[in-house]
Amino acid sequence: MPKIRPRSDLRNNFAEISKLVHESGEPVFLTKNGHGDMVVMSIEKYESMKFESEIYEKLKEAEVEANQSDERFSHAEVFHSLRQRIRKEN
Template identity: 40%
Template structure:
């Protein structure tokens, strides 16, 4: 469960940074009892970015496999030749 901290308690930035860096989840900062923003460690941010990139890669692979099954493919040599012809390469 994410940790929630009232905004008035982040005046001690050193302590707040320690809490964020040690938390396995984003730390939710509240204002007037409502969620205002979240803070997270760089490690957690990098892990989330990697997870998003991995999900996008799997989506693209699924799309490519579907195109292949449906016959929506072209020979690589033909594709390269058409690209070269189109752009005068």
């Protein structure tokens, strides 16, 4: 269940909110006049969400590219190519 607090709690109960976001790993939603205003989360959670978003974006790009081409590679071909690149870099 989402944690929803008034925006004034950020000023008045900062330590409590900080502890809450770090221990639970979940964001706290702050309201202003009863309406959503901000989200507070730990840096770890933010970085994790950003990383996941970047992965989904790369997968979306790959899907679009795959739909524009009929060229396909087998598992063996892909890993052979990767191994060759690694050897060249080392």
